Amino acid sequence: MKTIGFIGVGKMATAIISGLDKQKFDILISGRDFEKTKGEASELSVTAVNAHKELVEKSDVIVLAIKPQVLPTILSEIAPVLTPEKTLLSIAAGFTLSDLKHLTKAESIPIIRVMPNINAQIQKSTSAIVRNEYVTDDIYEFAKTIFASVGTVHEIAEKDFSAFTALAGSSPAYIYMFIDALARAGVLHGIPKATATKIVAETVAASADMVLTSDENPWSLVDKVSSPGGTTVAGVVSLEQNRFVGTVIDAITATIDKEKKLS
Ligand SMILES: NC(=O)c1ccc[n+]([C@@H]2O[C@H](COP(=O)([O-])OP(=O)(O)OC[C@H]3O[C@@H](n4cnc5c(N)ncnc54)[C@H](OP(=O)(O)O)[C@@H]3O)[C@@H](O)[C@H]2O)c1
Structure with missing residues (x-):
């Protein structure tokens, strides 16, 4: 079973995690405050992790579910433990695959960009997805499965992400x-x-x-x-x-x- 780690446990992460079948996915979360994260983990029936780096080390796919303003700081914190075996998945508005690659300061990190919407809360998100050249077909299908659990998924060109x-x-x-x-x-x-x-x-x-x-x-x-x-x-x-x-x-x-x- 693949492990999905969510960094940031706000509205979107909570909506997505609520729609996921916990029998099919191992789910870890790490937030800003560990005590709060432990409470969220118990409500969502997932596992809380104390540090973002530890979450990255234990996850196959790392979902960046923090606000765009916080994303550069978090990426520079986790960059040292990212490897080509781990896939970054960002749902942050405004960050392109190229921006994200630049922030990881590494050449060949698999990165997926997804734009879900708040209707994920009722399993009716309309999400867009795109990947960089390092994401394998297997992981890309896996990522699509995550978002198909909370609605529909559209593969679109990255140039259309802002409009989407x-x-x-x-x-x-x-x-x-x-x-x-x-x-x-x-x-x-x-x-x-x-x-x-x-x-x-x-x-x-x-x-x-x-x-x-x-x-x-x-x-x-x-x-x-x-x-x-x-x-x-x-x-x-x-x-x-x-x-x-x-x-x-x-x-x-x-x-x-x-x-x-x-x-
Ligand atoms: N909401 C939407 O409709 C929507 C739609 C599409 C995409 N998105 C994207 O989804 C992402 C999350 O949005 P959201 O609406 O879920 O925002 P949100 O509810 O504000 O959630 C952000 C979460 O990040 C946490 N956080 C802040 N600093 C952190 C840190 N240093 N380490 C770990 N966690 C930290 C916050 O914790 P605290 O509350 O404790 O500060 C909060 O739980 C954004 O990038 C946004 O662009 C949102």
Whole structure:
């Protein structure tokens, strides 16, 4: 059985570990504070390790699940114990395979980059994956299995990671904002917030299902809902007059720009 070591036990690591079958994977974690990590290990039914270097020595795949700001410090700490037999797997936004290789200060370390999203918490992450030339097919398949345990996995070119990060990593926040905005409008018009939120969330989930399962593109679905002279088209025109599409595109571009500045 292969051993996966997680450095950093925050929201993403917790979500991923929760989705993994503990019978199929040996899982180690190391955090910032060992007492806290021991508590997290007991809740997640995994093993706490006191030092990042020790975790690296005991793991086949090391998942870097810390914030991008902390990543360079952690990588310089563990660099002396990295070997070509161990694979680094980073989920940090903004760090390319080349940045990560540079930070390990070694030539031939196998490195995988994955961008999951917060829906890993409900085993519905949409994740992207890419590897460098030192990752074997066997380990790459293993890494895909880890993320397939918590959702879907898309192999994409690394040049598309920033856009993917915006579209899948950050967009849940924008979708929550959209859901909340619709629900708030419901409150304005007399529906209690909890009821309005449930109504909207169910409608958003079903509309996404419709896009995924029908052969139609979203705009043709908009046309289908918009009867001539009807209520829906009045709302569609109002959204457009307020730059709905342009505003969403600006938000995605801002996300991509910020991601590029992080590394
Ligand atoms: N959240 C998302 O939706 C999402 C989506 C895609 C990718 N990501 C990526 O996933 C990574 C983790 O994000 P997150 O949302 O899980 O962040 P998070 O909840 O803040 O988790 C980060 C964890 O790192 C720990 N940490 C800080 N310094 C450390 C150190 N020196 N050694 C070990 N652990 C340390 C923190 O511990 P303390 O709390 O004790 O400080 C915390 O548990 C980031 O790189 C992010 O870019 C996140």
